[in-house]
Amino acid sequence: MTLPGREKRGNIEGGIIDCDVHNAVPSIESLFPHLPDRWVDYMVESGIKTIEPNYYPKGVPLSARPGSEPAGGPAGSDLGLLRDQLLDPWNVRYAMLNCVYGVQLIQNREWAMVMASALNDWQIAEWLEKDGRLRASITVSTRDPGTAAREIERVGGHPGFAQVLLLARSEMPYGERYYWPIYEAAERHGLPVCIHAGGSAGNPITSVGWPSYYIEDYVGFAQAFQAQVVSMVTAGVFAEYPGLRVVLAEAGITWLPSLMWRFDKDWKGIRRETPWVSRPPSEIIREHVRLTTQPIDEPSNPEHLLQVIDQIGSEEMLLFSTDYPHWHFDEPEDALPVKLPPDLERKIFSGNARALYGLDDATSER
Amino acid sequence: MTLPGREKRGNIEGGIIDCDVHNAVPSIESLFPHLPDRWVDYMVESGIKTIEPNYYPKGVPLSARPGSEPAGGPAGSDLGLLRDQLLDPWNVRYAMLNCVYGVQLIQNREWAMVMASALNDWQIAEWLEKDGRLRASITVSTRDPGTAAREIERVGGHPGFAQVLLLARSEMPYGERYYWPIYEAAERHGLPVCIHAGGSAGNPITSVGWPSYYIEDYVGFAQAFQAQVVSMVTAGVFAEYPGLRVVLAEAGITWLPSLMWRFDKDWKGIRRETPWVSRPPSEIIREHVRLTTQPIDEPSNPEHLLQVIDQIGSEEMLLFSTDYPHWHFDEPEDALPVKLPPDLERKIFSGNARALYGLDDATSER
Numbered sequence: 001m002t003l004p005g006r007e008k009r010g011n012i013e014g015g016i017i018d019c020d021v022h023n024a025v026p027s028i029e030s031l032f033p034h035l036p037d038r039w040v041d042y043m044v045e046s047g048i049k050t051i052e053p054n055y056y057p058k059g060v061p062l063s064a065r066p067g068s069e070p071a072g073g074p075a076g077s078d079l080g081l082l083r084d085q086l087l088d089p090w091n092v093r094y095a096m097l098n099c100v101y102g103v104q105l106i107q108n109r110e111w112a113m114v115m116a117s118a119l120n121d122w123q124i125a126e127w128l129e130k131d132g133r134l135r136a137s138i139t140v141s142t143r144d145p146g147t148a149a150r151e152i153e154r155v156g157g158h159p160g161f162a163q164v165l166l167l168a169r170s171e172m173p174y175g176e177r178y179y180w181p182i183y184e185a186a187e188r189h190g191l192p193v194c195i196h197a198g199g200s201a202g203n204p205i206t207s208v209g210w211p212s213y214y215i216e217d218y219v220g221f222a223q224a225f226q227a228q229v230v231s232m233v234t235a236g237v238f239a240e241y242p243g244l245r246v247v248l249a250e251a252g253i254t255w256l257p258s259l260m261w262r263f264d265k266d267w268k269g270i271r272r273e274t275p276w277v278s279r280p281p282s283e284i285i286r287e288h289v290r291l292t293t294q295p296i297d298e299p300s301n302p303e304h305l306l307q308v309i310d311q312i313g314s315e316e317m318l319l320f321s322t323d324y325p326h327w328h329f330d331e332p333e334d335a336l337p338v339k340l341p342p343d344l345e346r347k348i349f350s351g352n353a354r355a356l357y358g359l360d361d362a363t364s365e366r
Numbered sequence: 367m368t369l370p371g372r373e374k375r376g377n378i379e380g381g382i383i384d385c386d387v388h389n390a391v392p393s394i395e396s397l398f399p400h401l402p403d404r405w406v407d408y409m410v411e412s413g414i415k416t417i418e419p420n421y422y423p424k425g426v427p428l429s430a431r432p433g434s435e436p437a438g439g440p441a442g443s444d445l446g447l448l449r450d451q452l453l454d455p456w457n458v459r460y461a462m463l464n465c466v467y468g469v470q471l472i473q474n475r476e477w478a479m480v481m482a483s484a485l486n487d488w489q490i491a492e493w494l495e496k497d498g499r500l501r502a503s504i505t506v507s508t509r510d511p512g513t514a515a516r517e518i519e520r521v522g523g524h525p526g527f528a529q530v531l532l533l534a535r536s537e538m539p540y541g542e543r544y545y546w547p548i549y550e551a552a553e554r555h556g557l558p559v560c561i562h563a564g565g566s567a568g569n570p571i572t573s574v575g576w577p578s579y580y581i582e583d584y585v586g587f588a589q590a591f592q593a594q595v596v597s598m599v600t601a602g603v604f605a606e607y608p609g610l611r612v613v614l615a616e617a618g619i620t621w622l623p624s625l626m627w628r629f630d631k632d633w634k635g636i637r638r639e640t641p642w643v644s645r646p647p648s649e650i651i652r653e654h655v656r657l658t659t660q661p662i663d664e665p666s667n668p669e670h671l672l673q674v675i676d677q678i679g680s681e682e683m684l685l686f687s688t689d690y691p692h693w694h695f696d697e698p699e700d701a702l703p704v705k706l707p708p709d710l711e712r713k714i715f716s717g718n719a720r721a722l723y724g725l726d727d728a729t730s731e732r
Contacts, residue, residue: 168574169573170575171575172576173578174574175582176577176578201574203570203573203574204569204570205573206539206590206596206597207535207569207571207572207573207593208535208538208539208540208567208590208593208594209537209538209539209569211541211593211600212539212541212597212600212601213600213601213640214636215596215600215637215639216539216541216593216600218636219592219596219628219629219632220592220593220596222592222628223573223589223592223593224573226586227572227577227582227586227589230581230582230585230586231572231578231582234577234578234579234581235579254623254624254627254628255621255625257620258588258618258621258663258674259588261620261663261664261670262585262618262621262663263585265661265663265664266585270581271581273580297624297627298627298631299627300630301677304623304627307670307677310670311665
């Protein structure tokens with residue numbers, strides 16, 4: 001709901017860019033046309049009805065935004081509703097689809113690979129070729145980064161694909177060389193890598209073991225993202241792939257200044273172990289990392305949020321997102337509940353994403 | 367070194383209180399008078415020369431503060447040097463000894479137990495009874511919290527013991543009920559629990575698996591502390607033990623505002639799972655948690671540090687510490703490299719610790 005007195009933000013010139021929208025697979029059968037027969041048989045014979053993670057439990061109707069669930073599938077599975085509820089009313093020029101299906105949770109390497117390919121082909125057919133405002137992330141499985149790299153090669157040239165999607169809770173920290181084939185392929189295609197909240201790789205989900213309560217999982221995601229940023233910078237991912245950009249989606253943003261301060265200080269003391277980190281980590285982060293705004297982990301005092309944005313020390317890092325159709329959808333007026341300088345507002349709601357993804361209206365309908 | 371123009375802080379009325387000083391065991395034989403014969407035999411026959419973690423490798427002379435290593439043992443093992451280098455020159459009214467020996471790394475339950483008891487008895491004999499300015503943490507092993515509670519019962523009445531020492535990297539998050547016997551005993555004796563950087567419990571030291579580089583370990587400690595705070599609040603430790611206070615030592619401080627914002631926001635959404643968390647987590651944290659200042663994860667812009675102190679929203683939470691004799695010792699002038707309001711400075715350098723530990727000069731020489 002737009003509260004009285006809040007400035008409407010959808011009228012940013014050229015439209016806003018929503019960097020985290022979740023489309024969904026209506027049913028597993030939707031993918032069958034894009035799968036080898038042997039894997040269709042495997043799923044039918046095994047009685048596998050879905051690999052959708054349980055993001056919208058039936059008993060929790062508010063997990064999805066009311067009214068976003070179409071008759072034939074889960075919330076996010078209908079392009080018409082996406083147009084009616086998001087793209088048209090909010091003047092969204094581009095929306096980045098992050099289809100968080102269960103592909104990344106499949107352990108079987110070959111099955112994960114064919115499901116990732118099927119999902120990507122389904123996104124081209126059912127979304128990217130139907131609305132020029134849509135862009136999407138390439139889904140890959142990290143069970144085999146070499147295969148993931150080949151999938152990026154296979155579909156990375158399609159103009160609708162704008163980044164590669166990984167999930168935050170990984171088998172190993174994302175700086176490890178195991179993952180570098182993915183970065184090499186992404187950089188070659190000019191595609192950022194988006195690390196989105198989610199994943200379930202078997203490690204305890206806190207660095208001190210398994211917790212008991214859901215809120216420990218949820219609050220703890222910020223720490224998983226922190227570990228990923230530290231790992232990628234430390235291991236030299238950006239030294240090896242200077243063109244690579246990383247987008248942290250649903251990570252929060254307010255932890256970033258503290259992390260950069262600590263990281264810079266410790267780097268001064270022990271950088272001899274990582275000579276390829278040849279300048280303060282905060283500089284590398286500001287150049288290579290971007291963050292979506294939703295859900296904003298905002299303080300109760302709006303002044304503190306402005307301080308954090310100042311402490312981040314860059315106007316180029318934040319990317320507006322709604323998280324449609326999830327329940328905690330942020331309307332543009334709620335995404336950063338403070339009055340921003342107009343230049344910065346334009347960057348967050350449009351300019352930063354245009355620069356990152358190379359979007360411009362001359363080629364937008366390509 | 368005191369730089370020109372910095373305000374001397376040692377002249378705070380009544381002296382400053384240093385909440386994190388590391389004394390050390392000169393040699394394993396120092397503990398033999400306090401151990402059962404069977405365990406002395408065990409160590410002698412097994413050729414165990416030390417259980418000291420390798421904090422001061424011989425090849426890294428700067429790991430300890432130059433000049434802090436006495437002839438007969440590691441840095442921190444000599445009371446005379448501690449007096450000459452810390453207590454006297456800096457007008458330290460009280461110093462809190464956190465003896466981080468390897469007791470917490472021993473897996474054998476009985477051996478860990480007798481070593482903890484020996485260490486505590488050795489601290490009484492060699493430190494607490496020799497200088498009225500010293501206070502110390504009770505060392506316990508978390509291999510058996512029931513035994514740990516009995517050790518707190520055994521020595522918790524000694525006026526020199528002022529808190530119980532745990533290490534940040536634990537088997538499970540510290541909110542888990544496994545640990546509650548420790549909190550019950552600590553609260554009964556009016557002793558805070560100090561969670562200090564360190565530990566090695568077997569979990570991957572990031573929430574996304576094992577990293578490769580030391581800086582990932584070091585920067586990542588802030589995330590371990592974040593997980594511990596979230597766990598203890600969420601599991602209801604402070605609802606069950608309302609008198610309990612927790613001190614985070616060598617944790618950094620700048621991550622705290624962001625954690626409280628995220629924690630409060632998520633709590634609003636999903637608090638029905640934890641009805642005992644009956645008010646915003648930030649309120650519980652401000653009441654029950656304290657943090658030592660060293661090493662301060664300070665920004666390059668001092669104004670940002672003042673913003674963080676304001677964002678923390680409490681003047682009662684910070685406790686000055688030097689970390690003597692570690693290399694990154696903070697002199698009082700360096701601990702918070704900003705000009706503080708005089709009232710706040712007195713609280714951080716003395717008043718907060720006096721209130722927390724019940725220190726006052728009428729009883730200080732008890």
